Amino acid sequence: MTPLDWAVMVATIIAIPSFGLWRGRASKTVNQYLLAGKTMPWYAMGLSIMATQASAVTFIATTGQAYVDGMRFVQFYFGLPVAMVILSATAVPIFHRAGVYTAYEYLEKRFDAKTRALASVVFLVQRGMAVGVSLYAPAIVLSVIFGWEDRITTLVIGALCVLYTTKGGIPAVTWTDVLQMVIIFAGLILGLFTVVSLLPQGVTFPDAVYLAGAIGKLNAVDLHFDPNNRYNLWSGLIGGSFLMLGYFGGDQSQVQRYLTGKSIAQSRLSLLFNAMAKVPMQFFILFVGAMVFVFYLFIQPPMLFEKTAQAAVQNAPGYSEVQQHFDQAWQHRLKAAESVSAARRTNSAADLKAAVADYRTAHTEVTAARTSGIQLLQKARPGAFNDTNYIFLSFVTRYFPVGFIGLVIAVILTAAMSSSSGELNSLATVSVMDIYRRHFRPEATDHHYLKVSRLFTAGWGLWAVIFAQFAKHLGSLVEAVNVVGSFFYPVLLGVFALAFLFPKVRGGSAFWAMIAGEAVVITCAVFTNIAYLWYNVIGALIVVAFGVAFAAVRPIPAEVQTASR
Amino acid sequence: MPVHDGTNGPADPLAPEDEPPPLLGSWRNLYITVLVWLALLIVVFYFFTQYFT
Numbered sequence: 001m002t003p004l005d006w007a008v009m010v011a012t013i014i015a016i017p018s019f020g021l022w023r024g025r026a027s028k029t030v031n032q033y034l035l036a037g038k039t040m041p042w043y044a045m046g047l048s049i050m051a052t053q054a055s056a057v058t059f060i061a062t063t064g065q066a067y068v069d070g071m072r073f074v075q076f077y078f079g080l081p082v083a084m085v086i087l088s089a090t091a092v093p094i095f096h097r098a099g100v101y102t103a104y105e106y107l108e109k110r111f112d113a114k115t116r117a118l119a120s121v122v123f124l125v126q127r128g129m130a131v132g133v134s135l136y137a138p139a140i141v142l143s144v145i146f147g148w149e150d151r152i153t154t155l156v157i158g159a160l161c162v163l164y165t166t167k168g169g170i171p172a173v174t175w176t177d178v179l180q181m182v183i184i185f186a187g188l189i190l191g192l193f194t195v196v197s198l199l200p201q202g203v204t205f206p207d208a209v210y211l212a213g214a215i216g217k218l219n220a221v222d223l224h225f226d227p228n229n230r231y232n233l234w235s236g237l238i239g240g241s242f243l244m245l246g247y248f249g250g251d252q253s254q255v256q257r258y259l260t261g262k263s264i265a266q267s268r269l270s271l272l273f274n275a276m277a278k279v280p281m282q283f284f285i286l287f288v289g290a291m292v293f294v295f296y297l298f299i300q301p302p303m304l305f306e307k308t309a310q311a312a313v314q315n316a317p318g319y320s321e322v323q324q325h326f327d328q329a330w331q332h333r334l335k336a337a338e339s340v341s342a343a344r345r346t347n348s349a350a351d352l353k354a355a356v357a358d359y360r361t362a363h364t365e366v367t368a369a370r371t372s373g374i375q376l377l378q379k380a381r382p383g384a385f386n387d388t389n390y391i392f393l394s395f396v397t398r399y400f401p402v403g404f405i406g407l408v409i410a411v412i413l414t415a416a417m418s419s420s421s422g423e424l425n426s427l428a429t430v431s432v433m434d435i436y437r438r439h440f441r442p443e444a445t446d447h448h449y450l451k452v453s454r455l456f457t458a459g460w461g462l463w464a465v466i467f468a469q470f471a472k473h474l475g476s477l478v479e480a481v482n483v484v485g486s487f488f489y490p491v492l493l494g495v496f497a498l499a500f501l502f503p504k505v506r507g508g509s510a511f512w513a514m515i516a517g518e519a520v521v522i523t524c525a526v527f528t529n530i531a532y533l534w535y536n537v538i539g540a541l542i543v544v545a546f547g548v549a550f551a552a553v554r555p556i557p558a559e560v561q562t563a564s565r
Numbered sequence: 566m567p568v569h570d571g572t573n574g575p576a577d578p579l580a581p582e583d584e585p586p587p588l589l590g591s592w593r594n595l596y597i598t599v600l601v602w603l604a605l606l607i608v609v610f611y612f613f614t615q616y617f618t
Contacts, residue, residue, distance in 0.1 A: 074610065081603040085596045213617025220610040233607070265584040268592065275599045279606050 001397070005406030012183070012410035017164040017417065020176030024168025030449045033169035034101055034429045040260040044178050045270035049248075049257045050278065051177035051184070051415070052422045058285060059187075059412050064305075064388035066289025067296075070219040072231040076533070077282050079240025083248055084275035086241075088268040090500050091249045096264045101433040103255040103496070110499040112507030113438070118514055119495060120434035123252055124427060126488035131423040131460065132467025135161070138416035139468070147307070154468040157417060162461035165421035166454045170260060173422045180411070180418050187411045188284060190404060191396075195291045198399055200298045207341045208294040214340065214356050215363045217290045220283065230531045239533030242540050246489030250496050253426035292395050297337045299399075300330050303373040305390040309381070313373055316380040326369035333362035420464065428456035487525065490539020491517040497540060498547040505551040513547035 001009070027033040065073050091103075098106045104123065108116035139153035164172055196205050212218050222232040248254045248271070261267035303326045304310045313319055336359035343355040374385050396408050432453045441448070491514045498505045498513065505513075521539040524530050530538075586595045 078603065078607065081599050085599055088592070089596065209617060216618060218614060218617045220614045221607060222614075223611070263584055265586065269586065272595060272599055276602055279603065283606075283610065 001405055001409075002402050004403045005409070008403055008406030009410040009413075012407060013413055016176055016179055016183075016410075016414045017160070017172075019179050020172035020174075020418075021164050021168045023175035024170075024172030027169040027171055028450075030446050030453065032171070033450055033453055034256070034425070034433075036169075036171045036174065036260040038260060039262055040174060040266070041262065042266040042269035042273065044174055045257050045261055045267065046273035046277075047181040048174040048177035048422070049254060049270060049274050050281075051181045052253060052257070052419050053278075059184075059408075059415065060389050060392060062282070062285050063289035063292060063392035064390070066217065066286040067293045067391045068388050070217040071283070071286040071290060072219045072222055074220050074279065074283050074286055075222065075231045075233055075236030076240055077279050078233065078236035079238070079242070080244045080278050081275035082237070082241040083244035084271040086245060087249050088271050091255075091496070092258060092267045092271065093264050094500065095255065095259060096261070096267065100259070102252050102430050103250060104252070104430065104434045107495065107499060107510075108438075111495075111510045115495065115507050115511045115514070116434060116438070118511060119250070119492060120430050122488050122491060122514075122518075123250075123430055127251065127253055127423055127427055128460065128463060129467060131420055131427065131464040132470070134416060134420045134423060135464050136468040138413045143308075151469055154465050157413070157420070158461050158465035158468070161417050161421045161424060161464075162458050164417075165424050165461070166457045169453075170256065170422075170425050173418065173425050174257070174260065176414070176418050177422070180414055183407075183411050184415065187408055188281075188288065191288045191408070192284070192291060194400055194404070195288065195295050195395070198295055198299075202338075203298065203341050207344060208291060210344060211297060211337055211340060211359070212290045212294050215360055217293055220286075230533065235531055235533045239531070239536050242493060242536035243489055243533060246493035246536060246540065250489060250492030251426075252430050253423050256426050256429060257422075289392065292392060295395065295399075298334060300327070300334075302394070303370055304377065304385075304387055305394045306385075306387040307390075309377055309385065309387060312381050313377040316376050318376060322369065322372045322376055326366070326373060329362065329365035329369045333359065333366050336362040424457050424460050424464065427460040428453050431456040431460070487521055487535065488518075490521050490536050491543055493536065494540040494543020494547070497544050502544070502548060502551070505547045506554070509547050509550035509554055512550055513543045513545075516546040517543035 026037075029037075031037055062073065095103065095106060098109055100106045100109070102120070104116045104119045107119050135154050135158055136150065138157050139150040143150055143153065164176070196208065199205075199208055209218070224232055225234045226232060258267040258270055261270065302310050303323060304313060313322075336355065339355040340352070340359050343352040346352075377385055393412075397405060400408060432449060436452060436456075437444070437449060441452075444452075494517050495510050495514050498510050517539045520542045521535050524535055524538060525532070586592055589595050589598060
């Protein structure tokens with residue numbers, strides 16, 4: 001990076017959290033610290049919710065995923081608008097009327113203390129792991145650029161997160177997210193403009209789109225139903241809806257955002273704003289990744305995008321032959337891609353068909369050569385290998401204009417810090433409100449809970465840094481976060497469905513239904529090949545079915561019946 | 566299906582709230598608009614996939 005990039009990066013990193021701290025300076029009570037005094041407008045909540053999902057992982061892994069696997073990942077988000085509509089109609093008014101700090105606090109009002117405690121623990125385990133992954137993402141940035149150790153980077157980023165989250169609470173987190181999302185949108189547009197402008201002369205934007213589509217990189221919708229296929233229309237719509245219902249309805253890191261709303265209407269608008277904007281935004285990010293793929297049709301990429309892996313494979317016996325094979329295959333694909341572009345201008349269907357066939361063959365050769373390189377690496381350095389997360393960053397640092405590199409790196413870093421800080425804030429909220437205040441110190445002062453909230457924020461930050469040390473073994477980060485979520489969201493979704501929709505189900509039934517649901521999800525994960533999105537459907541339905549069944553065989557006590565009349 | 570809020574008894578999820586949305590007159594209309602928007606996106610993406618593949 002040039003001095004200008006450094007200046008832009010440092011200035012942005014300082015400016016964004018500072019802005020959040022300034023907006024969060026009024027956090028003097030627990031209500032202000034954890035719920036922003038219920039003063040947030042819809043656009044701040046909406047952008048904050050979006051920013052929590054659109055973290056550094058979005059930039060790093062989603063673009064890389066499009067490069068490797070095409071755009072089919074967009075289907076994962078098809079369930080989000082459905083979930084937002086359902087939650088706007090159900091959960092938002094219920095949580096607002098209940099006047100709770102956490103979603104799980106509502107479960108005690110509806111069921112009992114042990115159901116609240118179990119849901120809280122499920123959240124703490126699940127989100128506690130995810131926050132580690134969120135912290136690890138920016139470590140990739142610095143490891144690619146500076147060659148720093150991941151653990152040092154996660155430590156530094158974690159310390160920064162803890163600093164401003166501890167100080168400003170959720171107002172700082174939310175307003176940081178707002179500013180950050182504005183910069184992310186600008187960065188995305190800049191990214192697409194840059195990659196298209198870097199295409200060689202003679203290759204137009206329509207040519208680039210055609211070349212990406214010809215080998216299946218623009219596979220945005222797959223109608224074929226296959227329960228073992230991670231991403232198709234049906235898994236996205238059905239499995240995705242269940243996952244998003246669990247995520248936005250049962251995950252405190254999201255619920256807490258819309259609990260800060262001025263009113264039910266403002267909270268609903270924040271969710272519906274996400275429902276409209278999220279799918280197009282993900283499509284756009286994936287499209288940028290597909291265009292990066294096209295760019296590397298004309299500029300030779302490294303065989304392996306991870307620098308340390310490339311360095312390791314260069315010392316392996318047989319490397320020269322594999323690299324030569326890769327170079328030749330890439331040259332073949334370059335000529336074939338140029339032929340496709342030329343054939344598109346001749347208006348000869350036969351020429352175009354022949355050129356596309358050759359282009360596809362050449363791409364298969366490149367893929368095979370890269371696979372040989374990975375196999376060579378795995379002989380020298382045993383273990384799973386996945387360099388998806390390095391693709392976009394390699395592109396940015398090598399080819400972006402001076403100044404913009406610093407801006408993009410800063411956006412990635414602050415995105416990671418911002419989403420991690422939101423997670424730390426929600427983890428602290430549940431720890432204090434659902435565990436500490438409920439079970440250990442129910443009658444302390446507001447000042448005491450504020451102090452304890454800050455201590456828990458710092459404690460969860462420490463945990464996140466420790467967990468982040470293991471994140472690199474989880475494969476593509478974006479999938480890792482979602483896979484982990486799919487182990488726990490089903491039971492949260494199931495218990496909230498029982499709470500909202502089945503008035504006759506009581507605490508004991510809900511509690512044991514959650515246990516049964518988690519057992520079934522773990523069984524599916526260990527003993528079947530069912531794609532993880534379907535765990536959400538199976539797990540939630542099991543919880544509902546068991547809850548209703550238990551309630552049917554466990555008569556409601558007479559005093560409860562009397563009280564509910 | 567009735568929705569149980571744990572505090573005020575069963576309520577209709579599509580019942581009008583005190584504060585209407587700033588657009589389209591009712592929350593029900595806004596929800597329908599969101600779902601139509603999703604359907605439109607899926608159709609556009611499908612033809613996008615078919616055309617370029």
